[in-house]
Amino acid sequence: MAQEACSHIGAITSVKHPQRRECEECVKIDAQWVHLRTCQTCGATLCCDDSPNRHATKHARASGHPVIASAEAGERWLYCYPDDAFAEY
Numbered sequence: 001m002a003q004e005a006c007s008h009i010g011a012i013t014s015v016k017h018p019q020r021r022e023c024e025e026c027v028k029i030d031a032q033w034v035h036l037r038t039c040q041t042c043g044a045t046l047c048c049d050d051s052p053n054r055h056a057t058k059h060a061r062a063s064g065h066p067v068i069a070s071a072e073a074g075e076r077w078l079y080c081y082p083d084d085a086f087a088e089y
């Protein structure tokens with residue numbers, strides 16, 4: 001990582017990408033999402049805060065997994081919840 005936004009982002013050596021372009025939780029409840037994010041601790045792909053269910057944020061709070069990456073094509077950034085830190089890669 002060229003610029004270390006925080007220690008969590010600095011510890012990421014390779015960015016996890018989505019296995020499927022869908023929110024794992026929304027598909028179970030037949031809900032809609034806006035954008036997708038991939039957890040950098042466990043690789044779960046979940047929906048963003050613009051989505052009705054905000055699964056990525058709920059997952060981060062429940063699991064303590066700090067960093068997500070955008071799972072959107074053309075977006076290359078990481079976000080750390082505990083530090084509110086953002087980094088492009």
Ligand SMILES: [Zn+2]
Pocket residue numbers: 006007008009066080081082083085
């Ligand atoms: Zn952090």
Ligand SMILES: [Zn+2]
Pocket residue numbers: 023024025026033046047051053054055056
């Ligand atoms: Zn969702």
Ligand SMILES: [Zn+2]
Pocket residue numbers: 039040041042043044059063065
């Ligand atoms: Zn996770």
